[in-house]
Amino acid sequence: MAPRVLIADKLSPAAIEIFKARGVQADVKTGLSKDELLQIIGDYDGLAVRSATKADKDVLAAAKNMKVIGRAGIGVDNVDIPAATAAGIVVMNTPFGNSITTAEHAIAMMFALARQLPQADLSTQAGKWEKNRFMGVELYAKTLGLIGAGNIGSIVADRANGLKMKVIAYDPFLSPERAVEIGVEKVELDELLARAEIITLHTPLTDKTRNILSRENLAKTKKGVLIINCARGGLVDEQALREGLDSGAIGGAAFDVFVEEPAKQNVLFGAPNFIATPHLGASTNEAQENVALQVAEQMSDYLLTGAVTNALNSPSVTADEAPKLKPFVVLAADLGAFAGQMVDFGIKSIDLAYEGEVAGLNVKPLTAAALAGVLKPMLATVNMVSAPAMAKERGIVLSESRQDNSPIYDSLIRITITTELGKRSFAGTLIGGAPRVVEVKGMELETPIMPAMLYVNNEDKPGFIGALGVLLAEAGINIATFNLGRVSAGEDAIAMVGVDQAPSEAVLAKVKALPHVKEARALVF
Structure with missing residues (x-):
């Protein structure tokens, strides 16, 4: 049938x-x-x-x-x-079907904002002929700041280069090589805010990108900056933007997306030099x-x-392979999610090494699962199918290696991420069919993956574990698991702590302030 x-x-x-x-x-x-x-x-x-x-x-x-x-x-x-x-x-x-259309809408909004086209149209059709009221700005030679340089952002960059604009981009996953290829200068966010005369957003809405143009960041922008958002509502603090438009600190804004949609009313409506469209980014024939x-x-x-393409919740695995691969897919995804939360700088390359029995399996789904885990913190919609393409767009070099023997475990997966600041490596295995992290920064340990975890890198000095335990107890955070690794006595050490309640930013700040702590991160799986 x-x-x-x-x-x-x-x-x-x-x-x-x-x-x-x-x-x-x-x-x-x-x-x-x-x-x-x-x-x-x-x-x-x-x-x-x-x-x-x-x-x-x-x-x-x-x-x-x-x-x-x-x-x-x-x-x-x-x-x-x-x-x-x-x-x-x-x-x-x-x-990827909407990419060109959304990019063109952002460019159209940029032109409309620079020349106040909607306002001039209304004025002229009302018979006012206010020729001196609408003094616009040229786009030529202006500095355009891209927040997000993926598929859509790179198309915007190409069009902006054609307009002879200077394009700078902030995207933690954009490699220097890819930046050269798409004709942009890669910068950190603070530099983009300080230099850009026009800012356009092309990033998904994730915990890391929510309010990326916060009140604090909007205050760092150039006076008179123009801001365009055709990506997702929630990337910009709408109340702070309204205040900036009213004061003249922000020269104008053009939004196709809003925190609440349909936006029948919004704090931005009626603001000086504000243009709104009803989420038309994908609306072309x-x-x-x-x-x-x-x-x-x-x-x-x-x-x-049974072929799976662009699935958001299903790995590309055949029915015959599924029973053997499923636990390794989970392990690879967890390792990738761990690695993705441990890097804050531009990723240049990702290497997946498979040792032992796992090396004899179809590792492509495992690599895709790990890659999706790495990219997930910044790209909420990434999945096992789209991850390779998204990595390629950002110029991230992906490699795999296999080794038939594993010195200690039956199977081992190691993920090594190379960033502009160096390399970070993480390894894991299956014990009793469950994922375990067994190596971080070259230090051996064995820890299960918990939904909420705390990672701490510290100097191995007496009193650290007690101080950490007391701090978490005072914060009402219950410890479920506590695993340690170190180079040798008194040297570099790590703690992987499974917790029943995810630590807040305030608690994390206190952990970072403890004596001998080099780095602390709250991890979510």
């Missing part, structure tokens, strides 16, 4: 033709209420959506035969991914066609052959 797909939001007719040509039955039923959707969703193997239809827990619970949900676009806020994962439903998106065709191909491939 042919697989059945429900197209619940408006898609290009060409997508429907792809489903039919591939032998998938596609029913178009848009504008359904939640009750209507609940009544019919159980009959379908696949669900194709844009942003209107909400695949929440109730819908997923009723989707008894559902195998795949395809989102024609990037964001999947309307899909409950944890619930889908628990139900064994693969969630796919189309991360070409982009809608691209993402619709991609989602139809991806869903058809999965339903007919």
Whole structure:
């Protein structure tokens, strides 16, 4: 029997033709209420959506035969991914179909802001002819600061270079080689804030990027700076930006995205030289066609052959390989997540070394899982499929090596990250089928992976462990596991502490202030 797909939001007719040509039955039923959707969703193997239809827990619970949900676009806020994962439903998106359109919208907003085009249009059509009121600025020779230089950011850089602008970029994952390739000067965030005359954001919304243009950072910008956000609401402190626009410290802003959408009202509305559009970044005929065709191909491939592309919650592993690879995929992802939270500077290369029995397996999914873990802190939407492409965009060199024998363990995975400041290496194994970190900074230890952990690098001096324990106890943080490694007595040492409550920034600051502490980080898995 042919697989059945429900197209619940408006898609290009060409997508429907792809489903039919591939032998998938596609029913178009848009504008359904939640009750209507609940009544019919159980009959379908696949669900194709844009942003209107909400695949929440109730819908997923009723989707008894559902195998795949395809989102024609990037964001999947309307899909409950944890619930889908628990139900064994693969969630796919189309991360690259909107790139050119979104980049062009940012450029259009930059022009409109520089020349006050919306305001001039309203004034002129009102019969005012205020020729002297609208004094704009040229983009030529201006310094454009990119926050985020991935797929969309690099396209913006290319267009800005064509306008003869000076482009600087802040992106922790942008290598110096990739920066040269896309024609930008790589800088740290504070330098970008100090130098840029125009700032445009092209980064996903993660814990690290939320309010990246905070009140404090906005205060570091050049007087009269123009700010464009066509990426995600929440990257800029909207209240602080409004105050900057009112005072004239910020020359203008153009936003396509807001913290709360649909934005029927917003603190920025009515501000001087502020331009707003209703999340139009992906709204061109070409982009809608691209993402619709991609989602139809991806869903058809999965339903007919089991091939997984651009999945947000499923590794690219065949049914035969799954039982052997699954625990190693978990180990690789945990090691990658550990490594990703331990580096703050531009990554130049990532090497995965496989020793022992694991070296004889299909390690590509393991490498992808590790890579996704490394990139996750800065790129929230990264997954096992998209991670290699995202790393390549940023000029990160990826390498693998295999060794049949492992001196101590049956299998060992080692991840080495080279940054502009040097190398960091982490190794792990499976003990009783569960992941264990067994080496950090060349020091041996054995620690399980806990949801919340504290990493401390210190000098091996008497009293440190007691001081740390007392500090955590006073903060009401319970220690679940405590594992130590060191070079030798009195020298470099590390502590990996599993905790029941994640330490706050204030607690972390106190840990860093303890005697003999070199580095402290709160880790989340």
